[in-house]
Amino acid sequence: DGGITQSPKYLFRKEGQNVTLSCEQNLNHDAMYWYRQDPGQGLRLIYYSQIVNDFQKGDIAEGYSVSREKKESFPLTVTSAQKNPTAFYLCASSTQGRGFYEQYFGPGTRLTVT
């Protein structure tokens, strides 16, 4: 089955700890994205990557870091510098190019920091 996997589904951490969220895709997509979703709000872009070994900050990158060492993988680290890390995190991927290409989303990871 082609798709995007995110693990774990639920993650609990203590304040002050860094945590890494996994995202893997087997759709052969060049572009990958990380979004954050808070209750009653739309999705906000954290980071995106158009190609291996390259990534760009989105609208709310502060307190987050990413890497893109393989085409299939785009892990997100939530650092202790992120002031409000509790949220639902969504990874997406898409084909690159001009014109509209659908972004396919994973099932998400719900992170709770106490």
Added chain:
Amino acid sequence: QQQVKQSPQSLIVQKGGISIINCAYENTAFDYFPWYQQFPGKGPALLIAIRPDVSEKKEGRFTISFNKSAKQFSLHIMDSQPGDSATYFCAPYYLIQGAQKLVFGQGTRLTINP
């Protein structure tokens, strides 16, 4: 940052009725106008999208109406069914330096009563 305003925040419709969700935007550089559907605990999925040179697009029970001069577009769900109960997001799309950007509205929680 581009502004996208979605209304209403929540909507309750009887089974068989018409559900209408609206989206207003400011940025005239948007290239495409998609709607995403999200079920609880899942990632969003593309429902339907329209190009800016088309005023209406219909796919089954779902229709997008697009008013370029008013900078508004809407989603109509005909013969609404309980299975349509979900959160809907408008997410106008643009390209910047080859990267795809979606700007999500705040979301509309739709409930279809049986």
